[in-house]
Amino acid sequence: MNAESLEKLIDEKINSLQSFIIKTMHTTILGEFKKTIETMSTEFTQATDFLAAELKDVLIKLKTATKTIENLKNENSALSIKVADLTNRVASVEQHARECNVEIDCVPENRNENIIEVVKKIAHTVSYDLANDDIRSCFRISKMNKQSDRPRSIIAKLPSSRCRDELLAAVKVFNKSASHSDKLSTSHLGIQGDKQFIFVSEHLSPVNKSLHAATRRIVKERGLKHCWTMKYGEKVATGGQNICDIFCEYFNSVFEPATAITPAQINYDIANHCLSSVTIAESEIQAALSRIDANKGSALDAGLEVHTIYTDFSKAFDVVDHRLLLEKLSHLGIHGSLLRWSKLMSHTYFILDTTGLL
Numbered sequence: 001m002n003a004e005s006l007e008k009l010i011d012e013k014i015n016s017l018q019s020f021i022i023k024t025m026h027t028t029i030l031g032e033f034k035k036t037i038e039t040m041s042t043e044f045t046q047a048t049d050f051l052a053a054e055l056k057d058v059l060i061k062l063k064t065a066t067k068t069i070e071n072l073k074n075e076n077s078a079l080s081i082k083v084a085d086l087t088n089r090v091a092s093v094e095q096h097a098r099e100c101n102v103e104i105d106c107v108p109e110n111r112n113e114n115i116i117e118v119v120k121k122i123a124h125t126v127s128y129d130l131a132n133d134d135i136r137s138c139f140r141i142s143k144m145n146k147q148s149d150r151p152r153s154i155i156a157k158l159p160s161s162r163c164r165d166e167l168l169a170a171v172k173v174f175n176k177s178a179s180h181s182d183k184l185s186t187s188h189l190g191i192q193g194d195k196q197f198i199f200v201s202e203h204l205s206p207v208n209k210s211l212h213a214a215t216r217r218i219v220k221e222r223g224l225k226h227c228w229t230m231k232y233g234e235k236v237a238t239g240g241q242n243i244c245d246i247f248c249e250y251f252n253s254v255f256e257p258a259t260a261i262t263p264a265q266i267n268y269d270i271a272n273h274c275l276s277s278v279t280i281a282e283s284e285i286q287a288a289l290s291r292i293d294a295n296k297g298s299a300l301d302a303g304l305e306v307h308t309i310y311t312d313f314s315k316a317f318d319v320v321d322h323r324l325l326l327e328k329l330s331h332l333g334i335h336g337s338l339l340r341w342s343k344l345m346s347h348t349y350f351i352l353d354t355t356g357l358l
Contacts, residue, residue, distance in 0.1 A: 094205040099161045100136075101203035102168065104154040106196050108186060115140065118189060119156045122200065125188040128170035134159055144206075155203055161324065164202065171200045 107118055116138045123130035136159065140152040158164050175183045187195045204212060218224070 091205055091207045095208055098203040098205060100158050100164055102156050102158065102164055103201050103203040104156065105150070105199040105201070106186075107151060107154055107189070107198055108191055108193065108196065109140070109151045115154050115156075118154065121189045122184070122198065123167060123170070125184065126167075126170040126174040128167050130167065134163060168200060168202065 104119065104122065107115075116132070116135055119135055119138055120130055120132075136157040138154065138156045140154055143150070143152055158167065171184060178184075184198045184200070185195045186193070186198060189198070
């Protein structure tokens, strides 16, 4: 064997060994790679199965929570309605408990004062006959604002709401008939010191006091001439258009269609949540009066008996018990449009400006 043959044999062995090594490495690496892929695939499948199970559980819990939240919302809405109803009832009962009371403000305090005599002097000053037995109880109440320097108010409980209304009416008549400097004041009670005006009013509950104060502020800011501040049925308006619709609906249910008003005729103040003005043209009022006259004439021509009643609530509604008045009107046989309009005047949130209306 020569050197060339030996070299050739060695090359063949080396090539054979190289092929064997490459094949072995390829088989080994491929096996390991497949094993790794299979392991990773198994682990990934397990992870996705676990996540899918967790997601399903989360979705079930989310659905349950959503249903629970919806139920809680419904319960909360129902409870809110009940709380609002109970609040209104409590406010009504609270005001009803005060229906025979009058509140007297700005009477200076004195350690040795006899407030029963103070109340009697006020009644005597305004020419109202008030006996000792008519004053069921009399006391001062604590201040709502502790920082105020005004004297504590006096509360006098009278036998009935009628007595209260008569006393309030007497005070109003007295103040209207007197000049500004001679209105009811401490000088009429013989109290020494600087003269202070005395104010006698209905004893309102805290809720109604807040409403009254807000209304007076709006009346002053707007320069309104007439104002009613009472509740309109069970409807609650949350937006301007809704309030306007409520008023128009009730107004149009009382008057003839030709006198009907639309929300566009109403100036609604969104900032203060009130109807600041309702404008009814003078021509519409004249037309309504003409229809009344025409109906009277036709009835007279037909030989029928005609009775006409003209009403003006601008003074009466300031002093009377509205609920009692409506009951008496109904008892006296007053029904229909007139009674419905009377109810509107005593059950409304609206603030109406009638300046220049008639």
